Amino acid sequence: MAETRVAVIGAGMAGLACARRLSESGVAVTVFEAEALPGGRMRCHACEALLVDHGAQYFTASDPRFRSWLTEQLGAGRVTQWHGRIVVLREGAAETADFRMRYVGVPNMESAISSLAGGIDLRLGSPVASLRREAGETELIDADGRSLGRFRSVAVAVPAQQAATLLADIAPALAGDARQAPLSPCWAVMLGFRDRLRVGFEGAFIEDGVLSWIARNDAKPGRDGTETWLLHAAAGWSEEHRDKPEAEVAAIMTDAFLRAIGRQDITPDVSLIHFWPYAQPLAPLGKPCLYDPVLGIGACGDWCLGSRVESAYISGLELGDRLVALSEQDAATTRRAGAGQNG
Known part of the structure; x- marks a missing residue:
């Protein structure tokens, strides 16, 4: 044995x-x-310019077993509730999304999962x-x-x-x-702006064919610094553009984002991109x-x-x-x- x-x-x-x-x-x-680090899609992207949750954006809790784990994380300060305004963008109009409780790791999503790895024989x-x-x-x-x-x-x-x-x-x-x-892929673009965009929400579900979700990462609890936005592309669009050059994908997604928030007059100061080959379960x-x-x-x-x-x-x-x-x-x-x- x-x-x-x-x-x-x-x-x-x-x-x-x-x-x-x-x-x-x-x-x-x-x-x-x-990978070199644990966490899977709950990892964050870190570089000198930006620190962004570029995978899982938040989580909710309904099962008592998950709620029990969540209570421990809340007590330890590794997780907190995200009170940001979440909307649905349709044809330029913002409608408030559901009012469910959403939670995020502090200071990033990796923190939410770190306690599970403690004391485990982990071969990275x-x-x-x-x-x-x-x-x-x-x-x-x-x-x-x-x-x-x-x-x-x-x-x-x-x-x-x-x-x-x-x-x-x-x-x-x-x-x-x-x-x-099977899981669908997802392109993720991270944008940094020196000037505030003054958008009236912190996260938005989008139905424009290109994007599916945008979120102001620095507005989440425990984050600060440069105004930072995370863009997730729609599953079908990501699949269709799987093999496209990163620069082309980033340009299209950034343009879709600026059009969605009505700020085509500005240009991001920092732009990063990541491709998740397995992001969202289809069935x-x-x-x-x-x-x-x-x-x-x-x-x-x-x-x-x-x-x-x-x-x-x-x-x-x-x-x-x-x-x-x-x-x-x-x-x-x-x-x-x-x-x-x-x-």
């Missing part, structure tokens, strides 16, 4: 929620993350290229064919398309389910997670349940519950075997 019992692939909200559930239950867990910059089954365990392999370790159980917490690829050979049924929940599966109890392999993510941060957390928690139960079952089997030998 492998010394480390469970591997989690992916250190976004779902993966870290799963790992935290395992760790708090006394199950040894190692998290493998391809460790992409997993493939999985291999042998003798009841799953071996993680990197792009060079080197082993990253063998584990009793594996939780795949990456976008659905990537999960399907990893699971195709060892858990084809799970891979087939994951293929039914969530409507189930908590994917899991094969015989193999001890599962998958989790917002694409299982919905399209929100809360969906990712609950999906990771649900898969964690199943893997904890499997660990307890293994321990009980070991105890019975030991008792039989002693008898």
Whole structure:
């Protein structure tokens, strides 16, 4: 049996929620993350010019389990309510959006997820290229064919398309389910302005074909400095312009933004761009997670349940519950075997 019992692939909200559930239950867990930092789409973009939440913009809470986690984060000062005015822009007119409570990390969205990673064995910059089954365990392999370790159980917490690829050979049924929940891409543009734009809202949903969301990042709690706007392109537009040059995409999105707020007289002082290849679930599966109890392999993510941060957390928690139960079952089997030998 492998010394480390469970591997989690992916250190976004779902993966870290799963790992935290395992760790708090006394199950040894190692998290493998391809990027240099954890957080997934809750990371922020940092450079000398701008610090911007360029992925997840805020989150809401309805499930009691997520509310419990949220209460802890609020108490620790890592999360606070965002009271900014959110509107819907249609043909130049701004209508106030729903009045649901929205929360953000402080001083950025990464803060909201940082506590989940604390104390976890986290292997950053460790992409997993493939999985291999042998003798009841799953071996993680990197792009060079080197082993990253063998584990009793594996939780795949990456976008659905990537999960399907990893699971195709060892858990084809799970891979087939994951293929039914693809994520759409999203172009994100970050703009900085020395002069205030004096726009009468802090966030807006847009239906203009190019953009889907804009937000004044520096107006969120705990932020300051240069007036900074985040622009998210619409899913369909992002797909159509997936392979376009970044400069061309940024120019089109910036123009759409300035037209939407009626400020075509100005030019941003700073402009940055990022492409999210897997941003928004197109057709969530409507189930908590994917899991094969015989193999001890599962998958989790917002694409299982919905399209929100809360969906990712609950999906990771649900898969964690199943893997904890499997660990307890293994321990009980070991105890019975030991008792039989002693008898």
